[in-house]
Amino acid sequence: MELDVAILSRIQFAFTVSFHIIFPSITIGLATLIAIWEGLWLKTHNPYYLQLAKFWIKPFAITFGTGVVSGIVLSYEFGTNFSKFSELTGAVLGPLMAYEVLTAFFLEAGFLGVMLFGWQRVSPKMHFFSTIVVAIGTWISAFWIIVANSWMQTPAGHVIVDGKFEVASWFEVIFNPSMPYRFTHMLMASFITATFVVAGICAYYLLKKQHLNMAKKGLSMCMWIALILTPLQAFIGDMHGLNVKEHQPIKLAAMEGIWPAEEENVPLLLFALPDMEAEKNHAEIGIPNLGSLILTHSWDGAVQGLKSVPAEDRPNVPLVFWSFRVMVGIGFGMIGIALCALVLRRKNALYHNKPFLFLVSLFTPTGVIAVLAGWYVVEVGRQPWLVQGLVRTMDVVSPLPPERVLFSLTLFIVIYSLLFGVYLYFMRKLIKKGPPSMATLEQQLIGMKAPGYALAWVKTLNHSEQGEK
């Protein structure tokens, strides 16, 4: 078989970026939750909040670490595998990513050390502050990378000079048409992902009758959060969808499996097997007119379909179509769980209903799966373009010998599979081990009472006295 460097580079990028997003989508939300627990502990002195924070900080650390190392790869892969792309768009995307490093990466890294290891070295308030800064750092990081990605979806504010992109208005580049929707959608997705990870593990503990007090606290809190965030996310997702319809109609047509150049009375397809060759769907099951109603807010509104553009300008329809259904399906499952929790709570059965607890623990990884599926909709749906309507992916790949990319791709697959196995192994180990006991928490007093802090304090005093002399 003839090896195609473009295909190999694309597979490699898709693989490495998919692997990477698993970790930030957990840490963005988890950092926020840890900050909330730490704050609640400082306010209420309820030790179970501290136990939650201290327990989750370990999974957080390994998730964050894996995210960091797999993220460094990405910042170099633009140049190694898509050299023409980075040369064409460097003036636009480069500064955005530089801002990400300046305002987020350094911030996270700078305060992460204190958050993880500084319990005994700084005051409780300073520690809390560090945790908050790490959480905010993850949001800022998400902001800039979504800005860069959104510009590739809905480019604005640029001019093309000698075939290369230059920026005419940074405001338009940053606040490009899809950015606000995509940023809120992703941030919410991370919060929800982390919420369900925490809820799932707490439900598991409740089923096993371990660490009951902490698990109850965690599950209850997460179900309240889910009750607010999951419906809100569905609403934001709907607005995002309308934005896609306006700016990337072909992507939307692929999401909904709409083939005719223009279709009225669009059904909402629950099941279908899109066929790119025959340019139609097989085995359709749908609800008549609901598609029109959702997309155009009118009973028989017309929607642009895939056949309005030539075949070479269409994305891989089955992949986009099904990824979208996976994401939405999980989303509705989560809303269902949040509602179930509300009902059970009223019956005082939230912590005892075994089928419910089992279901919640099954839902532990679904947030991650939904995030991945959502990103496949976004990224595959934009193809064959890398910058929507302006740069084709196949045209901007580095002219590397295919064997070289095959070599690195093979290594990535081997190493990342290993890494993922190890990650799951240690997650399991940490969960089996459970949170630090109350006795241990008492011993490792935090802040002023801790021996380490006292030592550091004395040293600082000595230092300043010497300074005065």
Place this chain on the structure above:
Amino acid sequence: MDLAFFYFLILGFAIFMYVLLDGFDLGIGILFPWFEEHHQKDHLMRSISHVWDGNETWLVFGGVILFAAFPEAYSTILSTFYLPIMLMLFALIFRGVAFEYRFKSDRSKPWWDFAFSAGSTVAAFCQGVILGAIVQGVPINAIELSSWIWLTPFSILTGFSVMAGYALLGACYLYMKSRDDMQQRASRYARTLLILILLFMLVVSLWTVVAQPEIRHRWFDGINFFLLSPLPVLSIALGYTTWVSLSNVNHESRPFWCVAGLFLLGFAGLVVSLFPYLIPRHLTFMDAAAPDSSLRFLLYGICIFVPLICGYTLWGYRVFSGKVEDYQEGY
């Protein structure tokens, strides 16, 4: 001041900060196999586990500055050095996750020890090789040529030089962060490495001067050598000071700063040799510069955030100042 030149300086600053900061923590990894006992290995890891992440961020910063300010250089250098860059990234992955997993492992601990030391060593070597290949001037558009064009006797030499240099920084850092037995060992290793690194600097300098006429002219034409002589003279002086202060425990942090100075001088020598090229005799920083609209936009960010970053990074180091032995901590 010219914007492109400003970014040339910023790029230099980012690279130097990376070399200095990740240098010492990669160096700890390179020295790792020489410490056999478990508690010694724990000590080494604990001395840097709170800073490695921040230090590696400077590598990302260097990468994105190159991307943002000199897109053409970014795309050419990265695709030409595809293999060594990928190898470096793989190595950094292994050593990075080793920090997280080693302390949580029981049976698999020897594997994480290996991942940490091998990862650090390979990453350092790859960086040295890339540096050497750039200095030597790899034929551009070599992308299609042999995969091994970057691997020459000279680049292998620079690979080992960078490895030795990082190990020296690591030893000096350890000298600050430990007591008694560990400190004495650190001092012993540092002395050996100091001699090694001065030799490497000498050989690399002579080699470039002999092999590359342009660099020879830059250093020896007219009164140039007289003007540039402070670089070698100061290097020798700093080397001597390092040697002396390694036997005086009252100046625990002096060796580290002296070696940092030595690195700065070596880096300055490199800039003297290559200026104004980003890729020797092929692409200058002026030609590679991004349009003004991009450079100006990023300027604000750099002026505001780089000082802030330096501030809180310094604060982080102060929080964790002192000897590793004095604290029992984890998370």
